[in-house]
Amino acid sequence: MFRRSMPNARRNRRMNRSNQLSKAVETVETMEESGEQGTELVSHHGVILKSHKSYDCAGTLSLMQYGRNKYIEWKAAEVNVDSDTQDHEWAVVSTGRSSRHRSNSECARAEPLRLNTVNLKSFRVSRHRYGQHLTFAQRGESRSFITFIFHQGNADVFVKSLLGQLKAYRSRRDRNLYDLAEEDSQETQELRRSFAELNLFPETAPYGVWNFIGQFRQRPYEATMGAFSKITDALLYKPAENDDSSVAELLNNSLMEEDAVIANVSGEEYEVIGSKATPILPSRPPVTRGAPLSVERWAQATAEDGRVTDVTAIKKIIFHGGVNPSLRYEVWKFLLGYYSWNSTYAERMCLRKSKVEEYYQMKQQWKSMTPGQEERFSDFRDRKSLIDKDVKRTDRVLSFYAGDDNPNVDLLNSILMTYVMYNFDLGYVQGMSDLLSPLLQLMSNEADAFWCFVGFMDRTCTNFDMDQAGMKLQLTQLHTLLSILDPQFTHYLDQHESGNMFFCFRWLLVLFKREFTQENIMRLWEVFWSDLPCPNFHLLFCAAILDSEKETLYANNSGFTEILKHVNDLSLKIDLDSTLSKAEGLYLQLMNIESELPDSVRTIIGLEPLNPVDGDSENDSIEDDDGDCSNHTEHDSSIETVSLGALGGEVAFERGINFQYM
């Protein structure tokens, strides 16, 4: 604990300074005496200092730079309290020496507080009924903690900023704990030496203290527990020299402290976040949607021989506003790679002719299967049966597919069956009929719809991997993006068994097909197919929807089931244009701090990694989405297999989820 020292503190301050115990916490006056001008690096208002007694006071928490050192500084907001002239200061309670005298007037007055980060060991964020707590733990065996309360629950934001300024390691076991890298500054050494002067371990000092520090580095948990027992010893055997109440309280609080760091400290439990770990996003720029690609603009971009010029500009228009519905029939064939942008009318006519022939050739293959053949061909039979089951219930509420014996349902069936012959290994997986339905509705023509579907599947086939590797990768990438875009929300999800992002499974599997009307899904897909402004824009779109929903989730304190239900129930309630604008805004925010983005994020949005390393973590790997579907079959040598080691294929995804979150 940090607490006020005795009122007549001038003398004590000198004393404390002489034994260096107050190094971690110094009064602002002290610093100002030295005449240093500080630079404010990070600042957060409305933060409450949780003092030892139930005395709370709001103020500003900042990270300040004075000279070479950085300090956590807290200053009370203007308070209308009679300030007596007594000289107060905050000081660390020395483990034994400083006695504890508190007057009422002290509690009514909040002195500024300053912690040299060199002397801080770790910090941890915890959620409480009223907002979040940020607790700093001091280095050394005094086990001092100081806690700040963020009533708005946005301690994460402050932490994120801190991580940009301080070198910290995140504990793997406790995701809310950050260990501050130790810097062997002169001051630290002085502080350590001061422990020796404490004479806390009279039988071995100073050797015992150095030994402790060494042990602490290697085995912090055991070493600290050892130190506790020694403090107890000191308490028991040297009662006259120790203020037992303060020591007892220290021990008690350290052991009981809800934010206690002790149990989580272990050498290999940390991952390096790096000195510039979580960059701070600038505010989101306003983004407006544009008009759809017009007939005139399309005509203008089409050369006399039919080549589409200005493809980049056309794609930009499509990204910002989509395609005029009357042009979709034509433009989609380009977007989906059926036609090349550079082809002439004549070439396209020729291509189409051969593609139509090829389609009917493949269709003939399954059509001509005799019952006997079928009976001996179970893989084929299985695929056929799956398709039969699904086409009957795909978009039957739309007039295009409604009613009994609707020929369009048969077309859906034919195209999917032909796709089975085109890519037998992938075959048919639930969800594919959803992807085909709007294409067929638009194209009407069976062969054209088929080839557009082939193009669409080339983009999305990893969604249907046998081992779910493609889905798992996207869910992981979404989590990675969110952790930069919205650390607080990501933290919330992690805390509510939802860090697996599984509630977005349906969104991603069928690219929001179940979330929008047919008209809107066409608009959304063509925006995605523009491949602008970056790869995986659909993940930013997910993040944009979640951004709109998070307040509701917070308010209801939703857990895994509630989040999934809420997200499922969003179907047909998401506003397309504003969500697209927000998603683009998120992209612009990221690009504003491009150089600060970690490689895990850079690769997701198509930026070159800054520090390409071989065999890096799963987040840094990115799968080629444009790969040939035929490569993605039963047991893809996927990211998942790598990250989960021995767990193979099918169970891996489930395990991956269950291990961590269920």
Add this chain to the structure above:
Amino acid sequence: MANRGGAAQRPNSQTQGKICQFKLVLLGESAVGKSSLVLRFVKGQFHEYQESTIGAAFLTQTVCLEDTTVKFEIWDTAGQERYHSLAPMYYRGAQAAIIVYDITNMDSFGRAKVWVKELQRQASPNIVIALAGNKADLANSRAVECDEAQAYADENGLLFMETSAKTAKNVNEIFLAIAKKLPKNEQVSGAGSANQGRRLVESDSSAKTAGNCCK
């Protein structure tokens, strides 16, 4: 959409002695009617062309027994084999399961047996399993004999009913039968499975609910 059949009765007042909450998962081959059974039970509706379930759906429904109100948290899953790997996420910690097959499709009955085995091996040891032979309205095209399924259910200690989400036949009944069979006593049901009753009703009056069941 037909609207007859009605949803299960809701608890009419606070007079019930206990409120128990159970996690129930629906499993079974694709297109056997899992979602339709849930929709009938929860909303009293039926859609002839109920769309396939992607990922999972989550619904709740409450039924009243004599002295107990049972709240089901129902997880409705995607049936296709490709998504099999996700199923453990749903049946983990479930106190009840309905394994559904289509009486007009012998393969779906075979698949149901595989699910039974999997649950017996991997789910909570005390899980109450019910077997539902759905699409009983299509008895003309029956492929699975009722006796055969009943015998199988008896052998394996399963509840069994032939149901029809379309006509509502036995839909509420099968959920009620499960509710009756579920242990209403924390000590009994809580034994041996760490995850049981993990989820509490946070939105409801928390004083009334704890674990599986509270008094």
